[in-house]
Amino acid sequence: MASIKVETHWWRFVEECFRREAGTQAPIPDPAQDLIETGVLDSMAWVSFLRTLESASGVSDLGTLLTERTPSFESIFQAFKAAQIKTQTEIPTGSPSQNADSSSTNPSITRTPTILASSCATVGSRTISSEDVERAFGMPESKLRLRAGIESLAYAAEDENELTLGARAAQQTLHAAACGAQELDWIIATSETHRGYPSLAAQLHSRLLARETCAALDVGGACLGLLNGLAVAQGLIGSGQARTIAVITSDVHSRIFTPGRVAGEFGGLFGDGASAFLLRAKNASTPQQSYALGEFFFGCAGQYAGAIRVADAPNGDLDVHFDGEALSRAAITRMEKVILDVELRSGLPRSSVQGLATHQPNPRLVALLAKQLDLPLDKFPSVARTCGNLGSSTCGVALDAILHSAMSHQTNHHGPIFLASLGPGLLYGGGWLVPA
């Protein structure tokens, strides 16, 4: 948010915006003058004037700050002051109470901590048994259940797509935090299946009715998309560029990886789902029972790039190269390494975690990963077993499940949450959340 430092600057600023609304020849009113009662502006012009000010100043809640106040220049100046004070009261990361401090790697950086205020996940409303999926793809009977551990898949219904699933998750997330869409500074969306324009973030922006000056950004990374989105959001909030951000994942594989287009051993693993997270700058009113984002790290292990490649073929088909065995080995090795790195960087023992929100290529690999790490399987929410691999939403659905389970316990001693995921490339990333 742009800060307006000196009163003379405010005066010039308000004057310029006023002239845009009332006309260049309009006399400048007295600061205390009631602009509506004295007929300088009607109610429509007053709101229009404020919207111009909001857009130009970056103080997006000016209208809210002016409710129950006299419509005058003086009130506007007071609202600007209040907005500035509000920004200053956001607690910097360097405060001793903040244990999610990512500035440990660079003590000179003081950043505003990011709080995960609420979350929601949703999956496609059609549940398809693995046997039905095998029949549709012409696969050997029980292969999905026995080899991959998948019992069913969540498929989108006819009226569901990336936009509707993502919007549903986002709206419930906003409602849970009693946050109006007008409070959002950014919408960050990720999807490995959405194609075309307007992009998913832009469509979500319109569907949620975010204000025009709320930015919309799409990030890639396929199954790593959620972590990418969270890291971008953390950077924006930490640097003071934003206060409230929605990070949304949404993936509908069932319309892309269809029988005849891809082999069942690949297409039969994927389901449809979405998740949404509301991130806020930590301030004095942050609820006690919330999580703060820790540190994120990322990389790209190019040696595994050949294990999975998906591209458009010239005839309109999908050209899928999927070496299941090689990918499984790479996934297990790299995921284990990422989780051990999270443990090392955070200084938090993995035995203390509330849960692990990770990529889940299939349930068998999750079980294997838990065994390798000597962790109980129930620390990994069961997503892939009943819904399939949800792409960028797998991590999201798992994280939402852990957060809800943590909040439903009547104790203030919640454990940290580890995040780890992979994407084609082989992209990898990890991070953690700690109780705020």
Next chain:
Amino acid sequence: MTKLLITEITRMGPAFCVIGLQREKDKIRSVRPVSATANSWMHFPYHRGDVLQCDLAPFCGSKPHIEDRVSTSGFEKDSAVPEPEVVTYLRKAEIACSLQELFGCVLHENKNGSGLFAKPPEAKRSVCGTVTQNLRLELCANELRATLALSSGEVLRDLPVVDRDWRDFIEAALAIHRGANRLARLERFLNSQFHYKVLSCPHHFIRLGLTRPYHDLCWLMLDTLIPLPRNDWLEEF
């Protein structure tokens, strides 16, 4: 005598503007009763869903307010229709799915600030119903504003809410006797329960209108938001 199903009661400064539905053979259309001397009524003791009997005379209203009819006698209440049924009739009257279809003309964005307007000679009517994908109400410096997404995906921002019942509800929510943090509590309601109560309502419907020409422009406003607010919702926040 004409039977008029009252669908709109809007606040216009200190007065009320009224619109109803009239059946004409197999068609249902909107009619705006006005007095011989003014476009609005200082006193209108009826409610949405009331069926009123009145005498209406043709009136050469200027575009786009082609729905104007002069009421030559008083109103007499005949019966009342429940809210879901009112919406059933509204869906049979003027209705549109996209911005251009709303008033049969191009709608322009206010380049200086907020709001949308139509040019009076271009608009074919001054009221129209529509279905929304999403709707949000907010208080902006004491003014109630709506932002909504049409089923076409087009977004309309900062429309003044002139619906009498919703304005009354907001005023009641902010009444001093309701204690501390009234504004914060109201904002919380508008950001959370409002969505469940209004958007999940099976007969959710809105009507948009155009103001009388002001500096040669007619501005868009939210005339009616159904369901209408209920007083017991005030107990919830």
